[in-house]
Amino acid sequence: MKPKHFAALTVITVFAVALALTTFATQNRWSQAKVSGASLFPGLITQSGKIAKIEIKQGDKTLTLAADKDGWVLSDRGGFPAKADAVRALLVKLAQAELVEGKTRNKDRYALLELEDPTGKDAKSRLVRLLDDKGNPLAAAIVGKKRFDAFGASKGGTYVRKPGDDQTWLSNADVDVSLAVRDWVQATVLDLGGAPKVSKVTVEIPGEEPLVIQRDAADPRKYALLGIPDDKKLKEGAGLDDIARAVATIDLEDVRKTAATMTGNDVNVIRIEADGGLGVTLRLRKQGEDYWLALEAAGGEGEAKKTAEDIAKRVQGWEFRIAPGKAQSLLKRRADLFQAS
Numbered sequence: 001m002k003p004k005h006f007a008a009l010t011v012i013t014v015f016a017v018a019l020a021l022t023t024f025a026t027q028n029r030w031s032q033a034k035v036s037g038a039s040l041f042p043g044l045i046t047q048s049g050k051i052a053k054i055e056i057k058q059g060d061k062t063l064t065l066a067a068d069k070d071g072w073v074l075s076d077r078g079g080f081p082a083k084a085d086a087v088r089a090l091l092v093k094l095a096q097a098e099l100v101e102g103k104t105r106n107k108d109r110y111a112l113l114e115l116e117d118p119t120g121k122d123a124k125s126r127l128v129r130l131l132d133d134k135g136n137p138l139a140a141a142i143v144g145k146k147r148f149d150a151f152g153a154s155k156g157g158t159y160v161r162k163p164g165d166d167q168t169w170l171s172n173a174d175v176d177v178s179l180a181v182r183d184w185v186q187a188t189v190l191d192l193g194g195a196p197k198v199s200k201v202t203v204e205i206p207g208e209e210p211l212v213i214q215r216d217a218a219d220p221r222k223y224a225l226l227g228i229p230d231d232k233k234l235k236e237g238a239g240l241d242d243i244a245r246a247v248a249t250i251d252l253e254d255v256r257k258t259a260a261t262m263t264g265n266d267v268n269v270i271r272i273e274a275d276g277g278l279g280v281t282l283r284l285r286k287q288g289e290d291y292w293l294a295l296e297a298a299g300g301e302g303e304a305k306k307t308a309e310d311i312a313k314r315v316q317g318w319e320f321r322i323a324p325g326k327a328q329s330l331l332k333r334r335a336d337l338f339q340a341s
Contacts, residue, residue, distance in 0.1 A: 040097035040160060040171055041139040044130075048091065052133035056177055058118055058126045063179045074184065078257035080318065082184045090176065094130075094139070097173035100151075103159065105166040113159040114144035115168050126177045127163065143177045144168075181254045189320050190282075190295060190311065192248040192274055200273040201247050203332060206265050211334050213240050225337060238337045246329040247272050247282070250293070254321035262294045262319070268331055276304025280311065284327060291327035292319045 053075070054065040065082055066075035072082040103113060110116045111124075118127040129140040142161045147170060150157035156174040161167070178184070192198055197220070203211040212226040223240040247270060262283040270282040278300040284293050297311035 037098040037100040037172070040099055040141060040169075040173070041094055044091075044095045044139055047138050048095070050132045050138060051091065051130050053131040053135070054087065054090070055129040055131065056126055056179055057129075058179055059121055059123050061179050063181065063184070065184065074181065074255070077181065077255050078318075080185060080255045083186065086184055091130075093173045093175050094128075094141075097158075097160070097171045097175065099160070099169040100157065100172045101170040103168040103170055105168070107166065110161070110168065113168055115142055115159055115161045118142055126179065128177050143175055146174065182252060185252070185255070186314075187251045188249065189252050189293075189315055190248075190250040190280065192272070192278075192280070192307075193245075197275050198244045198248050198272055199275055201244055202271040203243075203330070204269040204271070205331060205333060206268070209334060211332060211337075213243055215244070225334075232338045234337055235339050239332075240337070242329065243332055246326065250282075250295075250320075250322060250326065252320040253323055256292075256319050256321075258294060258317060258319040262292075270330055274300075274304065276300045276302060276307075278304040278308050280308075282330070284322075284330060286327070289324070290321050291324060293322050293327075294319050 052067050056063045056065075062076060064074065064076040065072050065087055068079070070081075071084045072087045073079040074082055104110070114124040116123055116125050118125040124144070126143045127140065128143055130138045132138055140163050142163060144159035144161070146156055146158050148156045150170060151172060155172070157170050157172050158175040160169050160171045160175075176183070198215070200212070200214045201223075205211075213223045214226055216222040216224050221241075223244050225234065225238070225240055228234065262285060264285070266285055268284045270284065272280040272282070274280070279298055281296045282293055283295075284291060286292075295311065295315040297308040297315075299305070300308050
């Protein structure tokens with residue numbers, strides 16, 4: 001069986017199982033009262049094998065998922081791998097969604113349901129389109145606000161509207177249509193929280209003396225700052241342990257392809273040494289209000305070597321936007337840690 005046919009069969013199977021479970025639940029006495037109506041996307045299950053792309057738009061933001069030979073990727077982020085189960089969960093919910101209760105046709109009231117024009121600057125609505133491999137639309141809907149407990153204590157719904165149709169609806173599906181990249185990918189790009197443990201961190205900020213903290217040999221739970229001047233004293237609660245914890249776990253907010261090693265006078269370098277000889281280098285640059293990070297990993301023996309290889313495989317060729325708070329916790333200066341003279 002060809003991979004494309006196998007992938008299509010997998011999606012159809014997932015749809016069928018989900019619908020079977022729904023039918024079973026509604027026919028058993030422990031389930032809630034049946035909530036149903038016309039299908040949001042009639043025939044979507046039979047067309048599942050044709051779905052090649054999912055577009056999500058909100059204002060000037062866009063996120064595009066595309067099927068390839070290995071699964072799903074973010075095609076507008078250079079083909080970064082997406083979580084197949086997150087994609088399938090969305091498709092199943094869209095296939096199951098039914099239009100249960102008609103709502104307003106008054107355009108002035110669309111915003112109350114977050115179903116206004118999704119191309120507007122401050123729009124809260126999101127347009128989701130399912131396309132075939134030639135870019136032809138198979139289905140489209142404007143997705144609005146969720147209504148929690150709409151059909152009972154544990155059954156929520158979502159307001160929806162078809163593009164070009166004035167009628168709005170409350171559907172019986174709890175649809176997640178997020179434009180946050182982290183919701184569609186493996187968000188953690190570095191995790192040294194377990195073994196191997198961080199043993200030393202060097203923070204190199206251009207124009208400043210490097211900050212070096214090292215794990216205390218006497219107490220492995222604590223870290224010490226190396227090279228403290230005789231006339232300086234650390235602040236109370238300087239947070240050296242916090243710096244080690246900050247570099248150990250890093251999550252992405254966005255991702256993009258990179259062609260070369262990040263260099264320049266505006267690049268901050270953080271060098272991490274961990275147990276087993278593992279070495280990780282972080283290169284961090286601020287662009288506008290955003291912080292972009294590139295990683296390299298090498299060295300080590302045994303489990304540390306395996307960790308280095310795994311990190312390199314996932315991050316090589318990519319740069320990651322990280323949260324400003326995380327960037328600030330990484331870029332500590334020596335002056336931040338000393339008491340005022």
